[in-house]
Amino acid sequence: MGVTVEVHRVYRYPFEQVVASYLRKYPSPMEKHVKAVETVEEKTDLSTGIIYRRRIATCQNVIPEILRKVSVLKVPDIYLEEESWLNMQKRNMAMKTHCLTWTQYASLSEESVFRESLENPNWTDFTQKGRISVTGAGLLNCVLEAFAQSFLKQGVKKGIKIMETLLQEQCG
Numbered sequence: 001m002g003v004t005v006e007v008h009r010v011y012r013y014p015f016e017q018v019v020a021s022y023l024r025k026y027p028s029p030m031e032k033h034v035k036a037v038e039t040v041e042e043k044t045d046l047s048t049g050i051i052y053r054r055r056i057a058t059c060q061n062v063i064p065e066i067l068r069k070v071s072v073l074k075v076p077d078i079y080l081e082e083e084s085w086l087n088m089q090k091r092n093m094a095m096k097t098h099c100l101t102w103t104q105y106a107s108l109s110e111e112s113v114f115r116e117s118l119e120n121p122n123w124t125d126f127t128q129k130g131r132i133s134v135t136g137a138g139l140l141n142c143v144l145e146a147f148a149q150s151f152l153k154q155g156v157k158k159g160i161k162i163m164e165t166l167l168q169e170q171c172g
Contacts (some may be wrong), residue, residue: 002133003149007156009126013167015091015116018124021166022093022114026057030162033060033155035077051086056100062151063144075101080108091116106134106144128156 011018026034034057041054057080079100086093092115099108110130117123132148134141 002131003145004132005128005130005149005152005156007126007128007160009160010117010119011124011126011163011167012120012122013124013171014122015114015124016088017167017171018114018126018163019086019093021163021170025159025162025166028162030165031158033062034058035060049087049089051088053082053084053086055082055084056080057082063147077101105136106132106148108132108148 013021026037028034036058037055038058039053039055042051044051059078059080061075061078080097081100082095082097084093084095092113095110095112097108097110097112099106108130110128112126112128115125117125130152132145132152134144134148
């Protein structure tokens with residue numbers, strides 16, 4: 001089956017500032033579940049100028065204790081891999097994120113884009129689509145998917161709030 005979460009947001013700040021804030025968003029005291037983000041690869045395509053980054057996020061396992069009775073869910077941390085392609089000429093950054101933990105039981109994938117707004121070149125459009133699918137947990141599949149969907153929706157709201165706070169601090 002699977003569940004999806006979609007979001008669209010316009011940040012009333014220039015593209016460069018929004019991307020800079022995004023890249024330094026985590027870890028943050030405003031989001032205790034993200035413990036660390038490490039850039040494990042970064043390279044620039046000299047012919048296009050596109051900057052490729054691969055980052056690994058270490059996140060606290062937020063699955064409720066009652067569900068962690070299932071041994072496979074009883075891990076302290078969850079790891080996510082994010083790949084991004086920053087094109088300053090076209091003023092967009094595309095990202096793909098997926099979960100590295102529990103890959104045999106669940107898939108979490110997310111595609112996001114920051115781009116200069118068509119409405120105002122000093123604003124930045126943000127779109128994100130995430131999908132979670134759980135298999136192999138029998139009757140718990142739907143419960144876990146519903147929990148994940150709810151947690152992701154909360155996470156999106158919190159992530160936007162962190163971005164707005166960082167942008168306000170940076171830009172005034």
